[in-house]
Amino acid sequence: MKKNADYILMFTAFSLVSIGILMIFTASPALGLSAGDPFYFLKRHVLSVMVGLGAFWMGMKINIETWRKWSWHLLGLNMFLLLLIFVPHVGVSISGARRWLDFGLFTIQPSEIAKFITVLFLADVLSNEKLKLKDFWKGFFPYLFIILAMCGLIFLEPDLGTVMIIVAITMTLFFVAGAELSHLGVLFGLGVLGIIAVSLKSAYRLKRFVAYLDPWKDPQGSGFHIIQSLLAVGSGGIFGLGLGQSKQKFFYLPQQTTDFIFAILCEETGLIGATIVVLLFLGFVLRALKIAREAPSRFYMLMATGATMWIAIQAFLNLSVVIGLLPTTGIPLPFISYGGTSIVMLLFMVGMLVRISSLGNKV
């Protein structure tokens, strides 16, 4: 039995994408001007969204079972791309992190693709009828190990944010698939220890953490990012300074078009605009999880959950960082932040979710 596509989900997703275009339009000119073209970022973002619409259409049209058949191959291909990053001239380094592959006409970020691969691969293996998930060594550990190996490569770029997202997606998928809570508890504990170990080893991460605890201790140094973000959010008030009126975007707030774009949104549109965005994200997440619950099979359920978690975790992590609830992680805001590969992959996932929503109860 076929159902109608979930228009509410589409509405929330495309509302967020539209808000994203608007925010890039108001937040980026100052930054763009220093590169010579005030609309440099807007133009590129709109182009990405157009490519993303194609990806959305693909996600809607392509049978997910087809992806499933190739999941191991795609996993291997993604590993290869992640390794390729370390090849000079192919891997592109921006501000100390090698995250991009240069294909001449365009660059792609294999770690963004890795998120999709994680979802696809785990949905595939966790929906296997023969899987004994409750068995730690036979059911739980082997697949976790493969994911962690991939994470290791991404960590070397370094891109701790993406590693955290992938680990979180993995945990929720194991959780929803019905893994033992004790196993998950061990994984969670190890994850926390890992983050602490990594933070202690790296001076800048440690500083970020200290700054999170008390940003005002070093307002010109480690606390600068978070303080500038809070200044932007707080000065917005209830109604905001008005679109385009942000003052913090003039280089007080770093990464004003990517990780901290929500701060500009808060400054310009106030509590009202910010709440609308939070509610749109919540609406999207609840709607997508409803799709997962009503999915026609265990595989589709896990696919939908994984796609949702990817977007949900990123969104709420980013929002929490911007308003000072969590330390700075370097995660962009889904649908809204500037960033080509991200927006294309996100719209592809939305397309897939819409496809799943339109499938009948049973295949």
Add this chain to the structure above:
Amino acid sequence: MDKTQRKRILFLMVLFSVVALLIIARLFYLQVIKHSFFLAKSMQQRSAVISISMPRGDIFDANGELLATSVNAYSVFAVPNEIADKAKAAQFLGTLLGMNPQSIFQELNEHKTFAWIKRKAEEWVDKKIKDSGIKGIYTLVEKKRIYPKNSLASSIIGFVGMDNEGLAGIEQSCDDFLRGEEGKILTERDPTGYSIISASKKILQQPQDGKSITLTIDEVIQYYTEQALGEAVKQYNASQGIALVMDPKTGEILAAASKPDFDLNQYEKVPPNRWQSKIASFVYEPGSTFKVITTAIAFDSGAANMDTKLKALDQLEIGGRVIENSHQIAWPGSTITVSKMLEQSINTGAAQLSLKTGPQKFYDGLKKFGFGEYVELYLPGGSRGLVRHPSTWYKPDLAMMAFGQSIAVTPIQLIAAISAIANDGKRVKPYLIKKIESSDHSYVKMFSTEELSNAISPQVAKDVKHLMENVVLYGSGRFAKLADFRVGGKTGTAQKVGEGSRGYLKGHYIASFIGFVPMEKPRLAILLIVDDPKGCIWGERVAAPGFHMIAENSLRYLNVAPDTGEACAIISTSASKR
């Protein structure tokens, strides 16, 4: 789908709903409760106050002649970080500016982002630097103060420092008027200091041009005065000279000269003790010029009059102190008139007048003339002089004050007192600033004659004026005599008081002359002080000819009609009455 899965998905739904609520709550806290705090912080960090300095006001003489003004100058500075070859740049600048390339090189290495190379250079330097195309060397247009008349009235006008702050004279004392008000604009800037495109601009303080100041000084009279004083100082190799010319009726100071003077455009080339005017701060014992004041006080108090007879004495002992004359008198023991006492400048005679007056009346008389009182001229520094209260006087003090010892005055006090005599006993306040005016004429402050209480009665003033004319006609003031005008005056030759010590310095004198002209309607009161002349010490020789020069030139310049011969005859009669 099993139950656990559905439950666990439901759990995720609840979890994210709670997180969303938490985020909204936090947003409410930041954007509503702490809104004003963050708004203020954000405003504070991007607010910048831009100062706009305004042109400094000019200084003019009484007739609008420019004495001080500002022109564009080009200051050379470097941004060492931007300079590719510092040694080459230093060589270029050294050659261009006539400076040591080595020290410039050092400057370039010591600073990173900014170093002055030379302040306020000329326009061709600016052009050469722009032509050179060397990156990292720039010029900045600044205002440079110039003084078109160089040394004229230097101690009155004063000068400004490198940052156009008044350092001496009117430039210092009237700095607040001349400087104008810096404009202050509150604007918004990004962290690198650039103005934000959408920045709001708020004028915190409206900028205001500096106000111009017009002095009472007349450039021409000032020139004559400086010329005469300069000659006296030079001829007698004096350590310094001070001269004042005042309109006795209005109180306007027409000339105020100090020698040695200096070129205001190169003030740094002379020692700082030459910078400030001494007309209100030079405290000295006036010597015999003060006998005129003694006479006026004695007449006004009723203790003496034109017919009073004095004894011509070589010595007068009072309170254990022997008062002597500075020179041999003609007929010791004879009886003389007050006029004779003044003509011959006899100390013992003057002492008899002050003793007749008595301490309290003499002191009151001094006060009525304004001695011991501060004269506000709006010049830096200034003194009250030294007039002690009678309760502290020793017996000889009263006698000694009669001929200008044991009392100290400033030049401005003395000329104001003589002006009162010339002006029928009416005292007016001396003033140096005629007008303060903003460039748009919205602010105009005019100063005018301020009449003070009378010093003496008109009749006494008339009598003393006659006596002073006699000094010029028959006495020590001969060298002050003018062909076409009747002059009143008095010489002074005072022993210098040693600094720090109580006694008098042997062989060091202050020669002075004070007078007014013309007799009936005096236009000028003139005081010349020559400090420590060598070779000749007498006021009549050293200072009186200077009076003659200043008076003659100035009266001609002012187109004053010559006195008629008849007036002279009347005085001759009154003189012969004695």
